Amino acid sequence: MSNAAKAEVVLALHRFGMGPRPGSIAAIGTDPRGALIAELDRPLVLSAAASLPSSAKAYRTVADANARRTARAKQAQQQAKKQQMAAAPVAAGDQGQAQAQPEGQPQGYSQEKDTAEMAAKQAADAIPDPGRPIYLQEAKLRTEAALAADIGFAERLVWFWSNHFCVSANRIQSMSGAYEREAVRVNALGRFVDLLLAVEGHPAMLFYLDNLESMGANSTAGINRSRGLNENFAREIMELHTLGVRTGYTQDDVISFANVLTGWTLVPPGADPQHGGEFTFNPRLHEPGGQTVLGKRYEQEDAEQGRAVLRDLAANPATATHVATKLARHFVADEPPPALVEQMAKTFRDTEGDLKQVAIIMVSSDDAWRGPPAKLKRPGEWVVGMVRATGITVVDPVRFTGGQELLGEALWRPSAPKGYPDEEASWIDGVGRRLDVANYFAERITGMADPQVIIEDVFASQIAPEVKQAVGRAESRQQALALLFMSADFQRR
Amino acid sequence: MGLVNHLPTRRELLVGSGALFAWSQMPRIARAEGRDPRLLVIVLRGALDGLGAVAPVGDPDWVSLRGDRALLLDGKPPALPLDAFFALNPAMPNLHRLYKSGKAAIVHAAATPYRERSHFDGQDVLESGLVKPGMTSSGWLNRALLAMESGGRVDPRGSRALGIGSVTPLVVRGSAPVMTWVPQKLLPASEDTQNRLLDLYQHTDPKLATVLQARMKLASLGGAAGKGDAMSDDPTLAPPGIARVRAYFAEAAGTAARYLAKPDGPRVGAMGFVGWDTHIAEGAASGQLYNLLGALDGAFAAIETNMGEAWKETVVAVVTEFGRTARINGTQGTDHGTGTVAFLIGGGLAGGRVIADWPGLKPAQLLEDRDLKPTTDLRAVLKGLLRDHLRVEENVLAETVFPGSADVKPMGGLVA
Numbered sequence: 001m002s003n004a005a006k007a008e009v010v011l012a013l014h015r016f017g018m019g020p021r022p023g024s025i026a027a028i029g030t031d032p033r034g035a036l037i038a039e040l041d042r043p044l045v046l047s048a049a050a051s052l053p054s055s056a057k058a059y060r061t062v063a064d065a066n067a068r069r070t071a072r073a074k075q076a077q078q079q080a081k082k083q084q085m086a087a088a089p090v091a092a093g094d095q096g097q098a099q100a101q102p103e104g105q106p107q108g109y110s111q112e113k114d115t116a117e118m119a120a121k122q123a124a125d126a127i128p129d130p131g132r133p134i135y136l137q138e139a140k141l142r143t144e145a146a147l148a149a150d151i152g153f154a155e156r157l158v159w160f161w162s163n164h165f166c167v168s169a170n171r172i173q174s175m176s177g178a179y180e181r182e183a184v185r186v187n188a189l190g191r192f193v194d195l196l197l198a199v200e201g202h203p204a205m206l207f208y209l210d211n212l213e214s215m216g217a218n219s220t221a222g223i224n225r226s227r228g229l230n231e232n233f234a235r236e237i238m239e240l241h242t243l244g245v246r247t248g249y250t251q252d253d254v255i256s257f258a259n260v261l262t263g264w265t266l267v268p269p270g271a272d273p274q275h276g277g278e279f280t281f282n283p284r285l286h287e288p289g290g291q292t293v294l295g296k297r298y299e300q301e302d303a304e305q306g307r308a309v310l311r312d313l314a315a316n317p318a319t320a321t322h323v324a325t326k327l328a329r330h331f332v333a334d335e336p337p338p339a340l341v342e343q344m345a346k347t348f349r350d351t352e353g354d355l356k357q358v359a360i361i362m363v364s365s366d367d368a369w370r371g372p373p374a375k376l377k378r379p380g381e382w383v384v385g386m387v388r389a390t391g392i393t394v395v396d397p398v399r400f401t402g403g404q405e406l407l408g409e410a411l412w413r414p415s416a417p418k419g420y421p422d423e424e425a426s427w428i429d430g431v432g433r434r435l436d437v438a439n440y441f442a443e444r445i446t447g448m449a450d451p452q453v454i455i456e457d458v459f460a461s462q463i464a465p466e467v468k469q470a471v472g473r474a475e476s477r478q479q480a481l482a483l484l485f486m487s488a489d490f491q492r493r
Numbered sequence: 494m495g496l497v498n499h500l501p502t503r504r505e506l507l508v509g510s511g512a513l514f515a516w517s518q519m520p521r522i523a524r525a526e527g528r529d530p531r532l533l534v535i536v537l538r539g540a541l542d543g544l545g546a547v548a549p550v551g552d553p554d555w556v557s558l559r560g561d562r563a564l565l566l567d568g569k570p571p572a573l574p575l576d577a578f579f580a581l582n583p584a585m586p587n588l589h590r591l592y593k594s595g596k597a598a599i600v601h602a603a604a605t606p607y608r609e610r611s612h613f614d615g616q617d618v619l620e621s622g623l624v625k626p627g628m629t630s631s632g633w634l635n636r637a638l639l640a641m642e643s644g645g646r647v648d649p650r651g652s653r654a655l656g657i658g659s660v661t662p663l664v665v666r667g668s669a670p671v672m673t674w675v676p677q678k679l680l681p682a683s684e685d686t687q688n689r690l691l692d693l694y695q696h697t698d699p700k701l702a703t704v705l706q707a708r709m710k711l712a713s714l715g716g717a718a719g720k721g722d723a724m725s726d727d728p729t730l731a732p733p734g735i736a737r738v739r740a741y742f743a744e745a746a747g748t749a750a751r752y753l754a755k756p757d758g759p760r761v762g763a764m765g766f767v768g769w770d771t772h773i774a775e776g777a778a779s780g781q782l783y784n785l786l787g788a789l790d791g792a793f794a795a796i797e798t799n800m801g802e803a804w805k806e807t808v809v810a811v812v813t814e815f816g817r818t819a820r821i822n823g824t825q826g827t828d829h830g831t832g833t834v835a836f837l838i839g840g841g842l843a844g845g846r847v848i849a850d851w852p853g854l855k856p857a858q859l860l861e862d863r864d865l866k867p868t869t870d871l872r873a874v875l876k877g878l879l880r881d882h883l884r885v886e887e888n889v890l891a892e893t894v895f896p897g898s899a900d901v902k903p904m905g906g907l908v909a
Binding site for chain 1: 506538539612613616663668681682685687689694696697698701703704767768769770788
């Protein structure tokens with residue numbers, strides 16, 4: 001293979017995949033575009049996912065634990081109060097009693113209250129939160145899939161769509177991993193409309209974007225409880241998930257769409273041990289009657305009304321442009337070539353949102369390859385690329401998620417529904433922290449990874465000569481690895 | 494004794510972690526003699542400038558060689574006299590005190606058999622005990638442990654690793670039971686690493702260079718690096734200032750010593766300190782090297798203190814992969830060289846002397862007209878310690894611990 005051919009393979013792995021790993025360059029051979037496309041034909045199945053709970057089951061598990069915790073706390077508090085009453089028959093707050101206390105002590109009453117609260121807290125803490133271990137297992141599964149992928153193009157697409165349709169584990173930790181598997185992963189290479197229907201109908205999304213309690217003003221529940229609409233879900237679907245901001249929809253469209261989506265909720269976990277936490281359409285919350293969204297009338301009376309709006313949003317040309325722009329920005333460049341974006345948007349429109357075809361067009365276009373590797377990798381890609389280069393395929397999820405948090409891209413925990421940004425300006429100031437992570441990782445693996453082997457074998461020597469020189473001159477393997485991982489060859493794609 | 498007894502507390506784990514530290518139990522033969530010797534090996538990674546650490550102030554060519562960078566007895570600050578010929582870097586008063594009381598010795602113009610100038614390969618030779626790099630994945634200290642047996646005191650649980658994914662220094666890696674610590678906390682990237690990365694970015698990626706430079710500047714303005722907890726978990730880690738490095742060295746070495754001191758603890762350990770690759774602005778009398786040697790000197794004090802009663806049976810060997818160029822280079826530093834020093838300290842030593850077959854500093858006396866010529870094989874020193882301190886048999890030393898070293902005789906008389 002010529003150096004130019006090798007360079008294109010390395011670019012393919014960085015720009016569209018998860019980065020080179022031992023053997024990946026040879027496996028791709030001389031046709032990187034073909035290899036990327038071929039990977040899309042291999043299904044994105046996570047066999048180990050069979051042992052993980054569904055989102056609904058995970059949600060019930062956490063809800064059950066929370067209920068038990070509340071009960072235990074209550075019990076413990078009552079018990080503590082009873083004991084205090086027995087020990088101190090004089091009524092709390094009695095003047096003489098209070099004065100007899102040492103200085104600086106709070107009065108008897110509040111001390112007893114503290115003791116009772118402490119007992120309650122201890123009793124509650126004795127029941128661990130099952131949400132975190134579930135989150136960590138999901139994180140491990142997802143990360144190891146990225147480490148094990150031949151190229152990782154399909155995984156990168158899962159990551160992209162998961163971020164595009166993000167939820168946050170800060171609000172719904174139990175479901176955050178299962179959400180990605182159930183709604184995103186299975187549809188990432190399918191049609192956009194199916195992906196859209198899956199994510200917007202997923203309980204994790206309904207929870208995250210506050211739709212569970214949203215009710216029409218004229219719905220049964222709305223009248224009885226004097227509560228109403230929450231616009232958040234409808235607005236974010238139009239602004240972030242489909243059309244894009246400032247594409248012509250109005251506040252009235254948001255309100256109408258929010259009305260359409262009332263009733264999209266989940267089965268309360270306590271009410272149904274079999275189906276608690278699953279999606280349900282609750283007609284008592286739903287605003288009755290037809291609605292007009294973007295000039296079109298929707299007269300359906302149930303969840304079909306919302307699905308019809310979502311289908312139209314998926315088919316809206318603004319959505320094609322929005323999605324194509326974001327995809328190209330994520331994979332190719334912060335300012336992607338307009339011709340590439342248009343080509344991808346056109347494919348989106350022509351194929352009714354066939355996401356696999358859009359991905360294929362992207363990697364088939366010369367425009368996607370022409371630019372220099374100038375895009376700064378996001379922390380997650382960078383860390384996975386670093387680990388892949390060493391040939392390590394197993395991760396400690398506590399350490400991994402901790403590192404992601406440190407680098408500002410906590411897994412499934414974006415600070416806003418917009419997800420993590422893609423532009424360099426958002427990430428470049430964090431490069432200093434990457435050095436700490438690289439240094440730490442290098443220290444941990446110096447016994448297992450040889451920087452020369454990574455350069456020569458894993459990267460087929462497609463590393464800048466300055467980097468090779470710096471690595472060769474480093475004072476220790478650790479330093480050499482840290483410099484290598486921090487080099488532009490590892491950071492940019 | 495059991496794992497429970499020397500399961501470190503969390504705090505100790507955190508502290509000890511910087512030092513990659515491993516051990517085995519008491520050597521059988523020494524025990525039969527009623528002795529209970531301890532050996533700690535400290536590897537200085539990056540190649541210590543032996544001439545900047547221990548200066549041949551009595552050599553007539555010394556001043557012309559190093560010019561105004563030469564350590565002198567009347568320098569600022571003055572070097573600490575060792576004998577009529579050598580003087581110690583002024584950053585090391587503890588070592589000087591130990592030396593004066595016979596509890597420290599210095600071997601000068603020493604080197605492993607490695608004659609190239611790659612750090613990795615040099616460290617590989619130093620730690621593997623073999624004559625060439627890349628030949629084995631076990632270290633000489635581990636093979637020595639294997640040869641010693643342990644007088645029935647090895648706890649089978651002793652082979653259990655403490656933590657996952659830890660990196661053991663090559664010198665103790667191998668099949669003898671070893672316990673290692675996971676480095677939970679580490680020093681953040683050193684100033685040296687940051688400078689190298691900055692240099693790399695300046696040649697390859699100006700944007701990244703700007704960001705890194707800003708970060709380094711911020712850290713130097715903030716002064717956060719200078720004080721505080723050496724083991725800080727602060728994610729916004731400043732490059733470690735010298736106070737932090739000092740604290741780190743002392744705590745890491747001190748923790749190692751505390752374990753070696755325990756009646757049922759390990760008897761042999763190894764750890765490494767990085768940062769000795771002083772290509773630019775070496776600063777033997779006041780800068781980088783001075784600071785690092787000062788930190789190492791503090792580590793010696795911590796070891797002495799924490800060893801307590803066991804100090805009298807302790808030997809610490811401080812070694813590095815090779816030395817540095819005899820002359821100062823164009824950036825006020827030194828480049829990779831050959832001959833250098835080894836420090837030996839401990840209550841068990843017959844010290845108070847500099848052991849050197851001095852090669853001289855005239856151009857023709859230097860190796861390739863650039864490096865201090867090695868006249869002592871470092872393996873002779875290490876073999877001497879293993880034979881006389883830990884009682885490893887001489888034929889084992891020549892065949893399995895340092896294979897192919899039969900003609901390198903163990904240096905006698907190092908141990909009291």
